Amino acid sequence: MLIETDLTGLPVLLIGPAGAIGAAERRYRRAGAVVDVVDAPDAVTPEVCARAALAVLVGPASTWHEARTALTGRCPVVTEPSGEPRRGRVVLVGAGPGGLELLTVAAVRALAEADVVLTDRLAAVGDLAALAPGAEVVDVGKRPGHHAVPQPQIQRLLVERALAGLTVVRLKGGDPYVFGRGGEEVAAAVEAGLPVTVVPGISSAVAVPGSAGIPVTHRDVSHVFTVVSGHVPLDARQAAALVALEGTLVVLMGMHNLVPITTELVRAGLPGDTAAAVVERGFTPDQRSIVGTVSTLPDLVSRAGAASPSVIVVGDVVEQSAVWTRRVDGVAGRTERMVVA
Numbered sequence: 001m002l003i004e005t006d007l008t009g010l011p012v013l014l015i016g017p018a019g020a021i022g023a024a025e026r027r028y029r030r031a032g033a034v035v036d037v038v039d040a041p042d043a044v045t046p047e048v049c050a051r052a053a054l055a056v057l058v059g060p061a062s063t064w065h066e067a068r069t070a071l072t073g074r075c076p077v078v079t080e081p082s083g084e085p086r087r088g089r090v091v092l093v094g095a096g097p098g099g100l101e102l103l104t105v106a107a108v109r110a111l112a113e114a115d116v117v118l119t120d121r122l123a124a125v126g127d128l129a130a131l132a133p134g135a136e137v138v139d140v141g142k143r144p145g146h147h148a149v150p151q152p153q154i155q156r157l158l159v160e161r162a163l164a165g166l167t168v169v170r171l172k173g174g175d176p177y178v179f180g181r182g183g184e185e186v187a188a189a190v191e192a193g194l195p196v197t198v199v200p201g202i203s204s205a206v207a208v209p210g211s212a213g214i215p216v217t218h219r220d221v222s223h224v225f226t227v228v229s230g231h232v233p234l235d236a237r238q239a240a241a242l243v244a245l246e247g248t249l250v251v252l253m254g255m256h257n258l259v260p261i262t263t264e265l266v267r268a269g270l271p272g273d274t275a276a277a278v279v280e281r282g283f284t285p286d287q288r289s290i291v292g293t294v295s296t297l298p299d300l301v302s303r304a305g306a307a308s309p310s311v312i313v314v315g316d317v318v319e320q321s322a323v324w325t326r327r328v329d330g331v332a333g334r335t336e337r338m339v340v341a
Helices: 018-030 046-050 059-063 065-071 105-112 151-163 182-191 204-211 236-245 255-267 297-304 316-324
Strands: 011-015 034-038 054-058 077-080 089-094 116-119 136-139 167-172 196-199 225-229 248-252 275-280 288-293 310-314
Touching: 011 018, 018 034, 018 054, 018 059, 046 065, 054 059, 054 065, 059 077, 089 105, 089 151, 089 182, 105 167, 105 196, 116 151, 151 167, 151 182, 167 182, 182 196, 204 248, 204 275, 204 310, 225 236, 236 255, 255 275, 255 297, 255 310, 275 297, 275 316, 288 297, 288 316, 310 316
Parallel strands: 011 034, 011 054, 054 077, 089 167, 089 196, 116 136, 116 167, 225 248
Antiparallel strands: 248 310, 275 288, 275 310
């Protein structure tokens, strides 16, 4: 349970055996307290007591006579049980496309309750130590062509930590169920008999084009959009089906295969002058858009030196980005210009 009172800056002395005090320490840190921890009766010295505005005796420490004596007259003293051993759980959390502001309230709360955070490269939410105070943070992020921590090992880590009684947050960029292998991680938790929940995240498939003024649907332009993985090129059958939909195509993780993807779409009958764009590094200070057509986009991207992470958008909705470049910035009162190759 979270401490809802704001204890920002309050010096708190937590006293108790190491195995019983962890949960209390995390709660007080999350509430903003400046926490000192003492795990033995003879360590409750006058110097330690003098720094505290509040002392908390956790579990067996409530019977430590020496500690109580040392604290007498120095600061308020409260006790709290160490609680029964907790059953661990797994929480998959979508971090959205980038930045603290795009975390949901549920995501922030889940991180605040975490004992362990397994985080991805694309889960760029800022200061994880502040969002998940006291939690162990493990970077299990994958990079193109380099999976330092293979997926089976990630699943073993989250299961092992949860079976040890910890709350394990698996923090993933975007949404856990949109090319995030969230289904595999849920299955691993279920197989281990662990409670598991999923906190949805804002998907880059919709948000990143939107950040560049490209709506994935637009009245009288596109009433359907399809999201595909660009890890492998499209085959002829897939390309033909996508072209037949006459909607918007959003490709995630497809920069390496941009040439074969666009080539196959044109071969399947998509007009070469269909609008297309790459939105690079969405929701970062380095975001930029490269706008062209399905035929010209690969060359434009190559000359601009664009790279992952980027979202590829194909369809007439891309033309709406021209409207976006003319919008007035409500804060600075100036016209924002989009980078176009």
